[in-house]
Amino acid sequence: MTALTLGSAINAGLSKALExxxxxxxxxxxxxxxxxxxxxxxxxxxxxxxxRVVDTPLAEAGIVGTAVGLALRGYRPVVEIQFDGFVYxxxxxxxxxxxxxxxxxxxxxxxxxxxxxxxxGGVGAAEHHxxxxxxxxxxxxxxxxxxxxxxxxxxxxxxxxxxxDDPVIFFEPKRLYHSKGEVDxxxxxxxxxxxxxxxxxxxxxxxxxxxxxxxxRTALDAAVAAEDDGISLEVIDLRSLSPIDMNTVxxxxxxTGRVVVTHEAAREAGVGAELIASITEECFHYLExxxxxxxxxxxxxxxxxxxxxxxxxxDRILHAVDLVLERGAGSSPTGGAxxxxxxxxxx
Amino acid sequence: xxxxxxxxxxxxxxxxxxxxDDVLRILEPDGSRIADDxxxxxxxxxxxxxxxxxxxxxxxxxxxxxxxxxxxxxxxxALWAPCRGQEATQVGTAHALAxxxxxxxxxxxxxxxxxxxxKPADYVLAWRGEEHSAYDHTTINAAPPxxxxxxxxxxxxxxxxxAQRDGSTxxxxxxxxxxxxxxxxxNEAMVFASSFRAPVVFVCSNNQWAISEPVTVQAKYPIAGxxxxxxxxxxxxxxxxALACVAAMRWALDRARRGEGPSFIEAVTYRMGPHTTSxxxxxxxxxxxxxxxxxxxxxxxxxxxxxxxxxxxDSGMDQVARAADAxxxxxxxxxxxxxTRAPETMFDHVYAEPHAAVERQKAEYMDYLAGFEK
Ligand SMILES: Cc1ncc(C[n+]2csc(CCOP(=O)(O)OP(=O)(O)O)c2C)c(N)n1
Numbered sequence: 216m217t218a219l220t221l222g223s224a225i226n227a228g229l230s231k232a233l234e235x236x237x238x239x240x241x242x243x244x245x246x247x248x249x250x251x252x253x254x255x256x257x258x259x260x261x262x263x264x265x266x267r268v269v270d271t272p273l274a275e276a277g278i279v280g281t282a283v284g285l286a287l288r289g290y291r292p293v294v295e296i297q298f299d300g301f302v303y304x305x306x307x308x309x310x311x312x313x314x315x316x317x318x319x320x321x322x323x324x325x326x327x328x329x330x331x332x333x334x335x336g337g338v339g340a341a342e343h344h345x346x347x348x349x350x351x352x353x354x355x356x357x358x359x360x361x362x363x364x365x366x367x368x369x370x371x372x373x374x375x376x377x378x379x380d381d382p383v384i385f386f387e388p389k390r391l392y393h394s395k396g397e398v399d400x401x402x403x404x405x406x407x408x409x410x411x412x413x414x415x416x417x418x419x420x421x422x423x424x425x426x427x428x429x430x431x432r433t434a435l436d437a438a439v440a441a442e443d444d445g446i447s448l449e450v451i452d453l454r455s456l457s458p459i460d461m462n463t464v465x466x467x468x469x470x471t472g473r474v475v476v477t478h479e480a481a482r483e484a485g486v487g488a489e490l491i492a493s494i495t496e497e498c499f500h501y502l503e504x505x506x507x508x509x510x511x512x513x514x515x516x517x518x519x520x521x522x523x524x525x526x527x528x529x530d531r532i533l534h535a536v537d538l539v540l541e542r543g544a545g546s547s548p549t550g551g552a553x554x555x556x557x558x559x560x561x562x
Numbered sequence: 563x564x565x566x567x568x569x570x571x572x573x574x575x576x577x578x579x580x581x582x583d584d585v586l587r588i589l590e591p592d593g594s595r596i597a598d599d600x601x602x603x604x605x606x607x608x609x610x611x612x613x614x615x616x617x618x619x620x621x622x623x624x625x626x627x628x629x630x631x632x633x634x635x636x637x638x639x640a641l642w643a644p645c646r647g648q649e650a651t652q653v654g655t656a657h658a659l660a661x662x663x664x665x666x667x668x669x670x671x672x673x674x675x676x677x678x679x680x681k682p683a684d685y686v687l688a689w690r691g692e693e694h695s696a697y698d699h700t701t702i703n704a705a706p707p708x709x710x711x712x713x714x715x716x717x718x719x720x721x722x723x724x725a726q727r728d729g730s731t732x733x734x735x736x737x738x739x740x741x742x743x744x745x746x747x748x749n750e751a752m753v754f755a756s757s758f759r760a761p762v763v764f765v766c767s768n769n770q771w772a773i774s775e776p777v778t779v780q781a782k783y784p785i786a787g788x789x790x791x792x793x794x795x796x797x798x799x800x801x802x803x804a805l806a807c808v809a810a811m812r813w814a815l816d817r818a819r820r821g822e823g824p825s826f827i828e829a830v831t832y833r834m835g836p837h838t839t840s841x842x843x844x845x846x847x848x849x850x851x852x853x854x855x856x857x858x859x860x861x862x863x864x865x866x867x868x869x870x871x872x873x874x875x876d877s878g879m880d881q882v883a884r885a886a887d888a889x890x891x892x893x894x895x896x897x898x899x900x901x902t903r904a905p906e907t908m909f910d911h912v913y914a915e916p917h918a919a920v921e922r923q924k925a926e927y928m929d930y931l932a933g934f935e936k
Contacts, residue, residue, distance in 0.1 A: 266727060271754070272750070272753045272754055272757055274750040274753060274754070276716065276746055276747050276750050277716060277747075277750035277751065277753060277754050279716075280713065280715075280716025280717060280719075280720065280747055280750070280751070281716050281717075281719050281720030281723060281751075281754050282720055283716065283717045283720055284666075284716065284717040284718060284719060284720020284721035284722070284723065284724065284734070285720040285721065285723060285724045286720075287664075287699075287705065287717060287720070287721050287724075288720070288721045288723075288724025288725060288728070289724065290724050290727075292720075304746070307710065307713065307747075308713065308716065308747070311710050311713065312710070312713055312717070315694075316706070317911055317912070317913065317914055318694065318911050318912050319694035319695050319706050320694070320695050320699060320706055320911075321693060321694075321695070321910075321911055322910065322911035322914070323698055323699060323700070324699060324706075325914050326914075356912050356920070357912055357913065359913070359917070379914075379915060380914035380915060381913045381914050381915055381917075411917075411918065457917075457919070458917050458918040458919040458920075459918075459919065460918070461918070
């Protein structure tokens with residue numbers, strides 16, 4: 216085991232993939248000499264050469280679209296989109312081409328393409344640098360969507376994503392790039408849990424918090440804080456947003472009967488909406504109280520001085536936990552200080 | 563730096579009426595052969611046999627196209643995108659390709675697919691709504707036909723970057739229309755192709771119209787004149803002159819194979835029919851314009867030349883006509899005999915590897931359907 220930051224773990228995963236398969240190549244803006252604006256690809260061009268670690272023109276549709284052609288020619292491109300908010304110019308290539316070519320060709324064309332996206336907020340960044348676009352991709356058939364939350368997973372899942380014959384959107388929570396964790400660099404990929412399975416980083420009995428990405432940390436902090444109040448929270452790190460591992464989620468909800476979903480992305484038609492709909496379909500009779508969502512507001516990402524009001528924090532999660540546990544003032548869904556008002560508007 | 567291979571209208575304006583004649587050509591509309599220093603060397607070795615093959619494939623393409631329109635009118639196809647008038651561009655450029663080259667066509671390139679060896683069913687099943695892409699891209703070295711305007715230009719460029727890495731001499735070719743040149747993808751493809759010296763050829767069939775929009779809505783300057791700005795040499799040719807099309811394509815392929823990178827060809831041609839069978843061109847274009855272009859017909863032109871040279875006679879023409887009828891009959895049969903796949907297959911191939919959500923939905927829907935069978 217080695218203690219690595221999330222960023223270095225990704226670097227190590229890329230390095231391993233480049234080493235193991237000479238069809239793997241990295242493409243993106245500033246990823247070569249500079250090592251990426253987050254230095255995630257630091258040193259890789261030096262080691263593997265400019266043919267394997269390619270500094271591209273500044274054109275997102277160009278990066279993804281040429282990666283499609285390279286995949287058609289037998290390569291396994293791993294592209295970096297510099298920031299979440301810059302994936303939109305490539306959106307057409309991703310949803311119309313990358314996602315659909317396998318289907319359109321009756322399975323004859325494979326798109327083993329990974330699109331890495333430094334993702335979400337909490338780092339005081341400028342406009343367009345803190346977005347959570349995951350729902351767009353989850354909504355698109357043909358894409359797998361992965362959200363890493365810790366260095367070990369990032370290291371392993373990135374290699375799994377590169378090995379997958381399906382296209383994978385790989386979200387890297389940028390506010391965790393510098394946070395450390397233990398990584399088993401010699402982990403055998405064959406023994407690692409497949410990337411479509413969720414993880415339960417903390418077991419509990421009173422309520423389930425379902426989340427992913429950087430919110431996993433916040434949820435775990437909330438669980439520690441709740442423990443002081445004698446509340447036992449189970450935390451699920453989805454890891455995969457398409458497909459969602461409903462077995463793990465449903466098993467937990469059947470056990471606790473109460474559920475809070477939290478993510479940083481906006482609420483409307485977000486991953487939380489999908490989760491709660493599926494939970495309701497599958498576990499309705501086990502639910503003790505209505506599930507709750509704690510999400511970013513349905514607003515464009517706010518100026519960074521206000522982002523702490525947008526990105527759900529420990530207190531907002533605990534508040535929702537109180538609501539699903541029917542604890543404290545205003546906890547009744549029908550009376551008191553309406554929960555709906557606090558949680559962001561009545562629908 | 564000079565880009566000697568570019569020739570643009572003397573006024574530099576694409577909306578200049580004479581611009582359509584400001585092109586390289588070696589076969590005049592009446593079939594007489596003229597000289598052109600740029601094009602001539604590339605077709606000097608074409609044998610009578612090859613010239614006849616070129617003519618035959620253009621006739622086959624036209625017949626195939628007519629059959630597509632007829633099948634649509636008879637309700638056998640949901641839609642068809644006619645290519646009448648563009649046979650020389652499609653067949654001429656495709657004739658120059660080697661088997662290992664890979665084409666990225668738009669929805670209109672029936673003559674290109676013919677050149678790649680598509681089977682009768684390959685032309686019609688997608689238009690009938692049976693499959694998104696009927697052909698196996700690996701057997702005819704052609705990507706599925708592209709509907710999103712211009713997207714394939716990037717795929718071709720990426721494929722070419724791969725070919726370059728593989729040290730092969732294979733070349734990628736992207737086909738698209740004049741409207742596509744307004745798209746970001748097409749411009750980004752030129753940036754990538756130029757920056758990486760990718761062995762790719764861009765063939766822009768300037769058929770004057772993007773549905774109802776004349777080329778002048780897309781371009782105030784001849785389209786071939788843009789490529790040099792990206793560092794890509796270009797030729798503006800008469801797209802109704804099959805020999806010019808072969809020559810220009812050979813020039814571009816040769817550059818690519820020699821490691822000189824991308825080239826751009828603007829083939830100035832005309833879409834004689836509607837944009838698709840759902841379109842009504844009488845709403846936006848003048849019949850006089852169509853009549854004028856009929857005088858420049860690519861097949862009549864090559865025929866006149868071959869006859870004048872004694873390479874084609876009535877019996878040769880009969881043979882070609884029979885081959886065309888046979889192809890049309892095969893295409894018709896492939897269309898009418900098509901069977902619609904079972905509903906469960908629509909869930910197949912969404913992913914290469916199992917995906918729980920799709921599998922769950924497939925199972926649910928199959929259960930639901932099974933309820934009707936009892
Ligand atoms: C991105 C995109 N926008 C719009 C359309 C609808 N559309 C289909 S064909 C067409 C015109 C294309 O014209 P051009 O590129 O000149 O090719 P042509 O059809 O004339 O061969 C349009 C607007 C589309 N298919 N894709």
